[in-house]
Amino acid sequence: MISKFAALRQVEQEAAQEVRRPALRALTAGLLYGPTRLEGVQEFAARTGTLAG
Secondary structure, eight states: OHHHHHHHHHHHHHOGGGGGSHHHHHHHHHHHHSSSOOTTHHHHHHHHTSSOO
């Protein structure tokens, strides 16, 4: 889980528009709503359009 989130943050730094693609938003949602809580995922989801509001 942590490595997936680290990879998403790397993509955001390298090409921010890419984290808004449906597949990456689905991955973000999986991290956000999954059983493991990761620090920073909610903020990342809001920044990238996965989390409304």
